[in-house]
Amino acid sequence: MFSQINPRARGLLAALALLLLILPWIANNYVLSVAVLILYFAYTGQAWNVMMGFCGQLSLGHSLYVGIGGYSAAALFVHFGIGPWGGALVxxxxxxxxxxxxxxxxxxxxxxxxxxxxxxxxxxEFTRLGFDHWQWLGASGGFFLPVKQREFNDLLNLRGSPVMFYYVMLALATAALAFCTWLLRTRIGYYWLAIREDQQAAQALGINTFRCKMIAVLISSGMTSLAGVFFAFYYNNLFPEQIFNMGRSIEIILGPIIGGIGTLFGPILGAALLALLADGITELMAQIGIELPGIKQVFYGSCLLLVTMFLPNGVWPALARRLGLVSAPGPDPAGNTVRHPDG
Amino acid sequence: MAEPLLEVVAIAKRFRGLKAVSSVSFAIEAGHIVALIGPNGAGKTTLFNMIAGVYAPDAGEIRFAGQRIQGLRPDEICVAGIGRTFQLVRPFAGLSVLDNVVIGALRRSPRIAEARRKAGLILERLGIAEKRDLPAASLTLPDRKRLEVARALATEPRLLLLDEVMAGLRPTETDRMVEVFRELNRETGLTILLIEHVMRAVMALSREIHVLHHGELIASGAPDEVVRNPAVLECYLGEDAA
Structure with missing residues (x-):
């Protein structure tokens, strides 16, 4: 898929990669924290996209896997002294x-x-309720990781500066993109698309739809839980009320929906657009001295509405075409799996 | 005589009170092309769906290459060697024409490159190779029918079930499609069971015809015998004609 990308797209991708690599040297801590957030949602969006975008199975509860991932790794760290990389496996x-x-x-x-x-x-929801009462994990009062001021970044225990977390998240998001690109080129990737398009026709072609859908759920949930591990060690606190919240699940899926469900770059673009614009609006409001609580949610809602109405395939397919990254018709070099004649 | 490739023994299916198929038996020899005809609602598609594993029969037995296959899932039936098309075509609309066929080919050729090569050959055979990169959603109905056949062929079936693939085709297009099936049958020994209303195709292709009416088999035999059969004429044209 990358080999088919046209030179222009390859150039853009290289420029973006370079920018992301040197970002900590040119950006302040605030910009870096926004970048971490974007990468976080690019990653979780990518994970969710495996289930919905590739295989057509809509999950509105992906915060479940974030929460389980976060709590598992945090519990092992706090109670048994097991580092986050070992904890990630669990x-x-x-x-x-x-x-x-x-x-x-x-x-x-x-x-x-x-x-x-x-x-x-x-x-x-019922996992949230369960964790609300699980005293060993702090119940509804929250579960906290010890925070110590350190001179050196301890990558092994994920204790350190925002720059370290930035690179960890960048690595995760990049790995997820590469992994999903690869997945779409395998047999199971093709089978997922078939199931998404028409399950009965897929089955008639010898596809074991049950097995393929299970694999999609396993991959998606496994990937998502790594984001949870990151979340726990980045924020150092976990509250069932927050981490399992349905709003969190919606935040995960907004990126891919706005960027383009089923595309490889849609989740990344969507996460970036949402974070940058939402922050921009909040900043703008602060500048002109208007304080409107909930403006972010209203903004998310409007974005969703506009995209659904005018770009039902998401922003990425349209943008890729506009930028000349795609030479339609033909196998879509941008990795869009949704290929409609009218763009 | 060798064992038939497909043997249907007294199968029946009812939906609630409605008897869709009652006690139908027939057999298909390997390498034959056989047509299943009958008025609308005769139970042809239900019969197909039982062979293809969409419905399990209420009674009776279906044997394919000596194995009982009734009750297997559709994907297992496909793996066993039966390919099918859908009467209402079901292309993977968002995917390219080529990818549609690649997905069919992946069952027997797990490597993508090999599956793409095979899919390309099949598209050429069906005469839609130049549309390989278009989205399936953009195809016209005749091309969708061809894609439906191409996809089923890509699974490399020993028995191909065709559900009204000629419907909506112009006579010249029908003739081309007929020629494709003849070629396949001659070159690879592909066995075909087709449901068809287009008699032009039925008469040109089939070695044997079974007539279904109200869920029962009312006639079986060579094409010219069957079309003269009084019971067949009656169910198609009414009592006076017979």
């Missing part, structure tokens, strides 16, 4: 297990579409 395994349970229940008994989405919300 976190991924735990999230995959929960994903497998949800997937099995849904796909084995033919629950699809809206009902599947409701099931994912339900699981996230």
């Amino acid at each position: 976190a991924v395994a735990a999230s995959m297990l929960v994903g497998a349970i949800i997937g099995f229940l849904a796909f084995r008994f033919g629950i699809g579409g809206v009902y599947f989405a409701l099931l994912t919300i339900a699981f996230a």
Whole structure:
């Protein structure tokens, strides 16, 4: 897929990569924190996109995997002194297990579409309620990681400066992009697209739809839980009320929806657009001295509305065409899997 | 005589009170092209769906290459060697024409490059190779029918089930499609069971015809015999004609 990218797109990609690599030298801490947030949502959006964008299974409860990932790694760190990299393994395994349970229940008994989405919300909600009362993990009062001032970055224990966290998140987001690019070129990637487009036709072509959907859920939940591990060690605190919140799930899916569901760069572009514009608006309001609580949510809502109305495939496919990164028609070098004749 | 490739023994299916198919039996020899005809609502598609694994029959047995296949899932039936098309075509609309066929080919050729090569050959055979990079959603109905056939062929079936793939085609297009099936049958020994209303295609292709009416088989035999059969004429044209 990258080999098919035209020179112009390759140039842009290289420039972007360079900018992201040197960002800590040219940006202040505030800009860096916004960048971490963008990369965080680019990553989680990419993970969610595997399930919805590739395989067509709508999850509205992805905060569940963030929460399980965060709590698993934090608990191992605080209670047993196990570092985040070891903890990540457990976190991924735990999230995959929960994903497998949800997937099995849904796909084995033919629950699809809206009902599947409701099931994912339900699981996230009752997990939140459970954690609210789990004293070992601080219950609703919150679970905290010890914070110590350090002179050196301790990458092994994820203790250190914002710059270190920035590079960790950049590495995760880049790895997710590469991984998803690769996935779409494998047999399972093709099978997912077939299931997304028409499950019955996919089955008639010999595709075991149950197995393929399970694999999508496992990969997506596993990936998402790594974001949870990062979240725990970056913010050093976890509250069930926040981390399992349905609003968090919605934040995860806004990026890919606005950027372009099923595309590889959509989740990244969507995350960047939302964060930059939302921050811009908040900043602007502060400048002119108007304080409007909830303006961010209103802004998210408006973005969603406008994109759904005018760019139902997301901003990325349209932008890629406008910038001449795509030579339509033909196999889409931008990695868009949704290819509509009218763009 | 060798064992038939497909053997349907007294299968039946009812939906609530409605008997869609009742006690139908027939067999298809390997390498034959057989047509299943009958008025609308006769139960042809239901019969197809039972062979293809969409519905499990209420009674009876379906044997393919000596194995009982009733109750298997559609994907398992496909892996066993039965390919099918849908009467209402179901292309993967958002994907390119080539990718549609690649997905079919991946079952037997797990490597993408190999699957793409095979898919390209099949598209050429069906005469839609020049549209390989277009989204399937942009195809006209005749081309969608061709894509439907190409995708099923890509799974490399031993038995191909065709559900009204000629409907909506112009006579010259029908003739081209007929020629494709003849070629495939001659070159690879592909066995075909087709549901078809276009008699031009049925008469040109089939070695044997089964007539279904109200869920029951009312006639079977060579094409020229079947079209003279009084029971067949009656169900198609009414009592007076017979």
